[in-house]
Amino acid sequence: MTKMIAAFCFLVLFGLSINADIQADKLFDLLKAKQSRNPPVRDTWLVSEDANDEYSPVYVGPQEGLAQLDKISTLPGQPEGVDFDQYSGYVTVNQSAGRALFYYFVESPTDPSTKPLVLWLNGGPACSSMIGAMTELGPFRINSDGKTLFRNNYAWNNVANILFLESPAGVGFSYSNTSSDYDYAGDKNTAADAYIFIVNWLQRFPQYKTRDFYITGESYAGHYVPQLAYTILRNNKNTNQTAINMKGIAIGNAWIDDETCRKGMFDHWWTHAIISDATHDAVFKYCNFVNDSLTGICNQSKTKAYEEMGNIDIYNLYAPICLNPDLKNASGSTGSIDVFDPCWQSILISYLNDPAVQKAFHVKPTSWDVCSYVFKRWHDGADTILPIIKYLIANGQRVWVYRQALNAKITFQNGDTDGRVPVTSSRYSINALNLPIETSWRPWYLNKEVGGYLEAYKGLLLITVRGAGHTVPSYQPQRALTLFSSFLGGILPPSS
Ligand SMILES: *[C@@H]1O[C@H](CO)[C@@H](O)[C@H](O)[C@H]1NC(C)=O
Numbered sequence: 267m268t269k270m271i272a273a274f275c276f277l278v279l280f281g282l283s284i285n286a287d288i289q290a291d292k293l294f295d296l297l298k299a300k301q302s303r304n305p306p307v308r309d310t311w312l313v314s315e316d317a318n319d320e321y322s323p324v325y326v327g328p329q330e331g332l333a334q335l336d337k338i339s340t341l342p343g344q345p346e347g348v349d350f351d352q353y354s355g356y357v358t359v360n361q362s363a364g365r366a367l368f369y370y371f372v373e374s375p376t377d378p379s380t381k382p383l384v385l386w387l388n389g390g391p392a393c394s395s396m397i398g399a400m401t402e403l404g405p406f407r408i409n410s411d412g413k414t415l416f417r418n419n420y421a422w423n424n425v426a427n428i429l430f431l432e433s434p435a436g437v438g439f440s441y442s443n444t445s446s447d448y449d450y451a452g453d454k455n456t457a458a459d460a461y462i463f464i465v466n467w468l469q470r471f472p473q474y475k476t477r478d479f480y481i482t483g484e485s486y487a488g489h490y491v492p493q494l495a496y497t498i499l500r501n502n503k504n505t506n507q508t509a510i511n512m513k514g515i516a517i518g519n520a521w522i523d524d525e526t527c528r529k530g531m532f533d534h535w536w537t538h539a540i541i542s543d544a545t546h547d548a549v550f551k552y553c554n555f556v557n558d559s560l561t562g563i564c565n566q567s568k569t570k571a572y573e574e575m576g577n578i579d580i581y582n583l584y585a586p587i588c589l590n591p592d593l594k595n596a597s598g599s600t601g602s603i604d605v606f607d608p609c610w611q612s613i614l615i616s617y618l619n620d621p622a623v624q625k626a627f628h629v630k631p632t633s634w635d636v637c638s639y640v641f642k643r644w645h646d647g648a649d650t651i652l653p654i655i656k657y658l659i660a661n662g663q664r665v666w667v668y669r670q671a672l673n674a675k676i677t678f679q680n681g682d683t684d685g686r687v688p689v690t691s692s693r694y695s696i697n698a699l700n701l702p703i704e705t706s707w708r709p710w711y712l713n714k715e716v717g718g719y720l721e722a723y724k725g726l727l728l729i730t731v732r733g734a735g736h737t738v739p740s741y742q743p744q745r746a747l748t749l750f751s752s753f754l755g756g757i758l759p760p761s762s
Pocket residue numbers: 325360361362363444447
């Protein structure tokens with residue numbers, strides 16, 4: 267259990283440095299904001315086993331003919347030979363407030379009608395799923411000129427129809443005409459609106475209504491994905507409005523439990539020789555990781571830890587940093603899927619703010635950004651998602667948890683072989699998920715190389731991708747696609 271919880275939380279390693287993934291920065295802001303509330307407030311997400319709680323049918327707007335209007339003819343700068351259909355536009359989720367969510371949908375080039383439907387969500391909170399679409403698993407990547415696209419041969423729409431949703435309203439192209447809606451953005455409203463979105467979207471694309479449906483995402487989507495899956499399962503039970511054929515979830519570098527993830531963060535720093543033994547010990551002695559305030563010895567010890575590690579960027583020990591965000595004048599040159607441009611943020615911002623691109627995506631002129639700053643604070647962010655994960659497993663959902671793995675520290679994940687880790691193991695003991703192991707820790711292979719490691723629990727698979735950064739498909743697209751196909755097939759990737 268210990269290693270599983272620790273593995274959920276890996277992203278915090280990247281939470282502090284300036285070049286770190288912006289989704290992790292957003293998460294760190296949220297954690298600090300939570301800690302500074304006095305008295306400490308713990309947000310909860312109630313999991314109800316009762317099959318008959320209240321349900322009122324959700325808003326469904328007229329959808330007829332809209333799919334055809336949403337069809338993208340071509341995206342500016344797209345390469346020749348695009349052999350799949352793409353759609354994008356808004357779906358109204360609340361008519362009186364004037365609230366609408368933006369989606370980008372890419373069908374599979376081969377036999378889309380036999381392939382599952384997969385929803386992808388990026389995290390933050392408040393970061394756009396166009397990160398996933400254009401820099402991770404989508405069919406195109408943007409060249410360093412910020413204008414032209416090249417094909418991602420390892421795009422996930424090779425094996426599924428992929429729906430990217432910008433959520434909640436206020437993020438990316440998604441918006442509300444009632445600005446006070448932004449004061450109530452939090453886990454609960456995000457899940458509620460995403461559910462209304464799906465019900466309406468399936469009305470717009472009725473051929474997908476009975477299709478196998480999966481939800482995937484990364485980072486703070488470790489909240490969004492299980493919460494939405496839970497909402498769907500609850501509503502499937504309680505209504506005959508739309509039964510969504512929910513089959514499973516896959517979450518990457520997911521933040522799912524505040525307490526154990528915070529502990530894991532200081533342990534990671536310690537096992538990576540970034541902070542001293544004394545400071546590590548002090549943090550564990552004086553902090554309880556549940557309701558620590560920003561004053562007192564706990565706070566001093568944490569501050570010491572930050573000082574000790576200095577302005578390092580662990581993330582960029584493994585990848586080059588963006589030294590010059592200016593766009594390259596690269597007309598005619600074509601990017602490579604094997605080289606991930608560290609300046610992806612400015613490239614993405616440039617492409618998605620091009621008026622021709624916004625027109626092609628069927629959005630009104632918008633100043634698009636990677637993450638949103640319209641929310642004064644995140645209204646509610648559940649402390650822990652473990653009870654929801656438990657509910658999903660109990661209700662027959664396939665649950666895969668994947669994460670990047672760097673190189674040397676696999677032994678840490680393997681727990682007890684690292685002499686220092688057991689010291690803290692007992693402190694982690696969370697009995698919320700007490701899952702028996704079905705396949706014990708082993709490597710998985712792609713092209714004769716270790717692609718990563720996995721361990722299968724009853725109902726849940728923990729799997730790592732070797733050599734990946736926080737956004738796994740950006741850095742290891744081929745391994746990520748193998749992982750994703752295995753997930754959809756419900757099989758473990760090859761053991762040799
Ligand atoms: C629409 O959103 C508003 C908040 O802007 C809320 O008060 C109202 O209940 C919502 N309507 C429905 C039908 O959910």
